[in-house]
Amino acid sequence: MNVLYVEDNPNDADLTAIELSRASSEFNLTVVSSVAEALNELRACERDIHRGELPKFDAVLCDVNLPDGSGLAVLAHVRNQVLPLAVIIVTGSGDEETVLAALRAGADDYLAKTSSYRTQLPVVLLNAHQRFQFEAARRRRSLRLLYVEHNEHDIGLTRHHFAHHAPHILLEVARTALEALARLPKSGLVWDFDVLLLDFRLVDMNAVEVLKEIRQTRGLDVPVILTTGQGTEEIALQALKLGAADYIVKSQNYLFRLPFSIENAFYRAQSVREQVALRESEERIRQLNASLECRVAERTAQLEEVNKQLESFSYSVSHDLRAPLRHICGFVDLIQHEEGGSLSEPARKYLATIERSAACMGQLIDDLLDFSRTSCAEMRLAPVPLGELIEEVRLDLAPEMRERDVRWEIGALPTVLADRPTIRQALFNLLSNALKYSRPRNPAVIHVACNSDAPGEWVLSVRDNGVGFDMRYAGKLFGVFQRLHSEQDFEGTGIGLANVQRIIERHGGRVWAEGKQGEGATFFCAIPKEARILSTSPKLDAPVSEVTLGK
Numbered sequence: 001m002n003v004l005y006v007e008d009n010p011n012d013a014d015l016t017a018i019e020l021s022r023a024s025s026e027f028n029l030t031v032v033s034s035v036a037e038a039l040n041e042l043r044a045c046e047r048d049i050h051r052g053e054l055p056k057f058d059a060v061l062c063d064v065n066l067p068d069g070s071g072l073a074v075l076a077h078v079r080n081q082v083l084p085l086a087v088i089i090v091t092g093s094g095d096e097e098t099v100l101a102a103l104r105a106g107a108d109d110y111l112a113k114t115s116s117y118r119t120q121l122p123v124v125l126l127n128a129h130q131r132f133q134f135e136a137a138r139r140r141r142s143l144r145l146l147y148v149e150h151n152e153h154d155i156g157l158t159r160h161h162f163a164h165h166a167p168h169i170l171l172e173v174a175r176t177a178l179e180a181l182a183r184l185p186k187s188g189l190v191w192d193f194d195v196l197l198l199d200f201r202l203v204d205m206n207a208v209e210v211l212k213e214i215r216q217t218r219g220l221d222v223p224v225i226l227t228t229g230q231g232t233e234e235i236a237l238q239a240l241k242l243g244a245a246d247y248i249v250k251s252q253n254y255l256f257r258l259p260f261s262i263e264n265a266f267y268r269a270q271s272v273r274e275q276v277a278l279r280e281s282e283e284r285i286r287q288l289n290a291s292l293e294c295r296v297a298e299r300t301a302q303l304e305e306v307n308k309q310l311e312s313f314s315y316s317v318s319h320d321l322r323a324p325l326r327h328i329c330g331f332v333d334l335i336q337h338e339e340g341g342s343l344s345e346p347a348r349k350y351l352a353t354i355e356r357s358a359a360c361m362g363q364l365i366d367d368l369l370d371f372s373r374t375s376c377a378e379m380r381l382a383p384v385p386l387g388e389l390i391e392e393v394r395l396d397l398a399p400e401m402r403e404r405d406v407r408w409e410i411g412a413l414p415t416v417l418a419d420r421p422t423i424r425q426a427l428f429n430l431l432s433n434a435l436k437y438s439r440p441r442n443p444a445v446i447h448v449a450c451n452s453d454a455p456g457e458w459v460l461s462v463r464d465n466g467v468g469f470d471m472r473y474a475g476k477l478f479g480v481f482q483r484l485h486s487e488q489d490f491e492g493t494g495i496g497l498a499n500v501q502r503i504i505e506r507h508g509g510r511v512w513a514e515g516k517q518g519e520g521a522t523f524f525c526a527i528p529k530e531a532r533i534l535s536t537s538p539k540l541d542a543p544v545s546e547v548t549l550g551k
Contacts, residue, residue, distance in 0.1 A: 023122035086132035142168035200228035223265035411449035438466035
């Protein structure tokens with residue numbers, strides 16, 4: 001069985017090849033890693049078919065998530081070009097929407113990448129291929145009927161009637177039960193006939209014995225119709241209990257009923273098979289969902305453990321690291337007070353440097369703790385007027401504006417759904433940042449505005465005319481301890497903007513920055529509107545309910 005395997009993970013591809021080779025030497029894999037490569041292979045198959053040659057592959061095994069698109073595009077190409085290939089979709093997430101989309105698009109089966117999926121793969125591949133061949137063969141031909149009858153007169157009448165009134169039913173005859181059973185498979189899903197028409201009294205066995213062999217011993221679900229010249233209620237009941245699709249007495253004009261009975265038996269059996277396959281698929285989806293719930297529970301437990309470790313780390317930082325700093329500062333202070341008069345000028349400078357470094361380390365610890373608390377603090381979402389909040393932050397920053405010419409340009413700002421304490425911290429960091437890096441300018445100009453036209457989000461911007469930055473390093477701005485300017489020029493620990501990003505992302509938003517060296521910078525925060533949000537503009541005003549988000 002030649003299989004085109006579309007998989008971009010080389011480890012998955014190797015493990016799958018090993019599993020299939022263990023299952024059977026008949027599996028032959030051709031592995032490609034992208035949608036484009038798969039389409040090239042399929043187009044080569046099309047050319048083979050147009051030349052009257054057999055296609056290179058019997059089936060396609062395709063992952064959903066590929067580097068250049070979706071595996072469903074490969075499935076769509078196979079079905080749109082009517083290529084005679086079974087298609088099995090493999091999904092890592094196993095979500096119900098992807099599975100249903102694949103089945104609707106014509107996939108013959110699917111597999112989720114669970115721990116046991118490779119052991120299931122050989123059987124799934126073979127069954128899908130058999131089903132595809134069976135359905136393709138059925139679509140190419142009319143209904144094939146195996147008629148088991150020893151009476152030559154009845155055989156002749158039936159042939160003549162079908163030739164004139166039901167030419168789409170292709171009749172083949174077996175004159176004994178043993179001959180009929182020899183032409184049926186020992187087990188499996190595929191057989192050569194769509195319907196079995198069985199006379200009740202045969203020369204070697206009766207129909208009940210044949211039905212038992214077909215249903216109970218071989219487990220075949222080929223539809224069977226019984227005919228008899230002497231029908232009784234007891235015989236009919238016995239036949240139906242054993243799984244006969246219909247029971248027809250050879251009365252006058254029974255041949256006219258026979259084609260309809262054959263067609264109904266075939267389509268009812270086909271419907272039952274599809275329902276069984278659907279139930280099996282639903283059960284697999286149910287098991288998959290149960291597996292996903294277990295994995296979510298495990299991840300939740302892991303996350304809770306990580307949060308506990310983070311809390312322990314925060315305590316360690318606040319307790320164990322602060323103590324040595326207090327000791328350093330205390331002993332420096334003692335030396336300065338008790339030995340200050342006898343210290344040389346270089347010694348006093350050294351002590352001052354130690355004191356400044358200890359204070360800097362203390363600030364770094366405070367900022368690091370604030371950053372860790374931002375990740376796990378409870379958030380209470382409520383309407384927050386950004387205009388009022390900006391004014392509060394400006395008052396807090398008043399000491400930084402002493403003896404400076406700072407011009408504020410504040411546009412109309414909306415009321416957003418946010419956690420007030422954390423969003424206030426983010427605004428404080430942004431405005432403090434703008435004040436710091438515009439310190440060389442006279443006047444410093446800081447512009448705060450909000451774009452309310454962005455779909456689904458408020459985009460707040462804070463622009464300054466400060467020293468700016470090189471856009472090549474914009475990706476570093478929001479990293480912890482990342483600095484684009486020296487500490488001698490601008491103080492700070494490099495955590496403020498990382499805190500801004502963490503806060504906005506916890507609100508479901510995003511941050512970015514634009515700037516140019518020597519010409520200032522602009523920082524953007526996109527906050528989701530999420531619902532009907534209050535705004536400074538009357539046409540946007542609407543009530544917002546308070547929402548609490550857990551840790």
